[in-house]
Amino acid sequence: MPSPLAPSVSSEPEPPFRPREKLIEKQRFFQSVHKPTYLKGRYDVITSVAIPLALAVSSMYLVGRGIYNMSHGIGKKE
Numbered sequence: 001m002p003s004p005l006a007p008s009v010s011s012e013p014e015p016p017f018r019p020r021e022k023l024i025e026k027q028r029f030f031q032s033v034h035k036p037t038y039l040k041g042r043y044d045v046i047t048s049v050a051i052p053l054a055l056a057v058s059s060m061y062l063v064g065r066g067i068y069n070m071s072h073g074i075g076k077k078e
Helices: 020-034 042-073
Strands: none
Touching: none
C-alpha cells in the first residue's frame, strides 16, 4: 500500500491552472505596460509604495516623539 504522502504517478499531464488563451492575454498586457516590473499589477502600488511609506512615516513620528520626550524629560517611567 503506497504512502498517502507519496506523489501519485500517472502518464496524464496535469491540467493547467489557467487556459492558455488567458495566459497569453495576460502576458501581452504585462509586456505592453511601460512601468517598472514591481508596479505592473493591479495592487502593486499598495504593497510596493503605500505600505513602506506608511511604515517609514509612523517610525519617523515615533522616533521624533521619543527624542522630544527625552530632551524635555517627560514620559519617564517611575
